[in-house]
Amino acid sequence: MSDDRDDAAEPAETRSTDGVRLQKVLANAGVASRRVAENLIVEGRVRVNGVVVTELGSRIDPEVDLVDVDGTAIQLDETKRYVVLNKPRGVVSSMLDDRGRPDLRQFVEDWPERLYNVGRLDADTSGLLVLTNDGGLAHVLAHPSFGVTKVYVAKVEGKVAAQTIATLTRGIELEDGPIAADKARLLSSSAEGGGSLVELTLHSGRNRIVRRMMAAVGHPVVELVRRQFGPLHLGTLPVGRARELTKVERGALLTLARGAAEEPPPAGGEGE
Numbered sequence: 001m002s003d004d005r006d007d008a009a010e011p012a013e014t015r016s017t018d019g020v021r022l023q024k025v026l027a028n029a030g031v032a033s034r035r036v037a038e039n040l041i042v043e044g045r046v047r048v049n050g051v052v053v054t055e056l057g058s059r060i061d062p063e064v065d066l067v068d069v070d071g072t073a074i075q076l077d078e079t080k081r082y083v084v085l086n087k088p089r090g091v092v093s094s095m096l097d098d099r100g101r102p103d104l105r106q107f108v109e110d111w112p113e114r115l116y117n118v119g120r121l122d123a124d125t126s127g128l129l130v131l132t133n134d135g136g137l138a139h140v141l142a143h144p145s146f147g148v149t150k151v152y153v154a155k156v157e158g159k160v161a162a163q164t165i166a167t168l169t170r171g172i173e174l175e176d177g178p179i180a181a182d183k184a185r186l187l188s189s190s191a192e193g194g195g196s197l198v199e200l201t202l203h204s205g206r207n208r209i210v211r212r213m214m215a216a217v218g219h220p221v222v223e224l225v226r227r228q229f230g231p232l233h234l235g236t237l238p239v240g241r242a243r244e245l246t247k248v249e250r251g252a253l254l255t256l257a258r259g260a261a262e263e264p265p266p267a268g269g270e271g272e
Contacts, residue, residue: 018059018061019059019060019061020059020060020061020062021056021057021058021059022037022041022046022048022053022056022058022059022060022067023037023038023041023056024037025060025062025067025076026040026041026046026067026069026074029067029074029075029076030247031069031074038056040069041053041054041055041056041058042054042056045069045070046067046068046069047067047068047069048060048065048066048067049065049066050066062076062077063076063077066258068255068258071255072251072252072255073251073254073255073257073258074251074254075247075250075251075254079113079133080132080133080134080137081111081113081115081132081133081134081244082130082131082132082134082137082244082245082249082250082253083108083111083115083130083131083132083242083243083244083245084128084129084130084131084232084234084237084242084243084244084245084249085104085107085128085129085130085131085241085242086126086127086128086129086234086237086238086239086240086241086242087104087107087121087125087126087127087128087129088126088239088240089123089124089125089126089223090102090123090124091103091104091123092104092123093117093119093120093121093122093123093129094117094120095108095115095116095117101123104117104129104131107131107240107242108131108242110242113133114133115131115132115133116131116132116133116138117129117130117131118130118131118132118137118138118141118142118229119141119142119205121226122208124224125224125225125226126223126224126225126226126239127152127224127225127226127227127234128226128227128228128229128232128233128234129226129229130229130232130253131242136257137253137254137257140257140260141229141230141253141256141257141260142205143205144204144205144206146260147203147204147260148203148229148230148256148260149182149201149202149203149228149230150201150202150203150226150228150229150230151199151200151201151226151227151228152199152200152201152202152210152224152225152226152227153187153197153198153199153224153225153227154197154198154199154200154210154211154214154221154222154223154224154225155195155196155197155221155222155223155224156195156196156197156198156214156219156220156221156222157195157219157220157222158195158196158218158219159189159190159196160186160189160196160198160219162186164217164218164219165184165185165186165198167217168180168181168184168198168200168213168217169181169182169183169184172213172216172217173216174212174213174216176206179204179206179209179213181200181201181202181213182201182202182203183199183200183201184198184199184200184201185198185199186198187199195222196219198214198219199227200213210224211224230252230253230256231249231252231253231255231256232245232249232252232253
């Protein structure tokens with residue numbers, strides 16, 4: 001059924017010509033067909049700006065209003081681009097390095113939009129980096145006060161003991177204050193001097209924090225990879241390759257960003 005016929009069936013006194021019908025917005029966003037979208041609205045599973053909407057005559061402004069279905073944010077602005085990159089070692093987290101070092105420009109040539117990195121990984125660290133032209137989302141995700149969780153896998157020198165893992169989660173003192181991993185686990189350890197693999201989960205954004213933590217417990221980092229950023233996982237994406245986020249990943253990322261923006265930010269450290 002077309003929007004025109006829908007409007008004709010609506011009582012004149014309740015009809016509005018402002019905005020776009022909510023069910024049409026959901027269908028255009030790929031959430032569901034128009035008919036299924038109508039059912040979602042009637043069932044109370046759709047919110048606009050945090051308020052449940054159940055009226056099929058409701059209209060919204062897709063450029064301004066925020067919509068979620070079953071608590072998952074829906075991307076309505078099609079001009080926004082969200083990309084994940086497996087950053088190689090030796091590349092600085094900048095779109096234009098003033099010292100002439102390899103930077104991120106080579107990885108964004110396939111997209112016409114001007115993309116920017118969300119936060120940073122130091123040149124010696126590889127792994128997951130988010131690139132986007134969504135400034136609001138980038139601010140929330142990158143600012144350390146919002147405490148977005150990151151997961152790292154570190155290859156370190158020496159055989160890491162269980163007591164060391166406990167120390168990392170209990171907390172250690174660094175020159176810029178105490179720090180504790182949200183989670184830590186030993187992935188592998190070699191008694192023949194091959195080093196160990198340690199997985200650390202942190203919400204801190206303090207500079208070179210993983211390297212400094214591992215050095216403080218006597219196991220300097222040899223290689224470091226960020227495997228996860230918030231709800232995003234590196235998966236099997238090859239080093240040096242970039243791809244757009246899937247619809248599910250975009251929803252998870254936008255949900256995280258909107259939720260963080262609505263909450264009073266916890267205390268945090270400096271940017272990574």
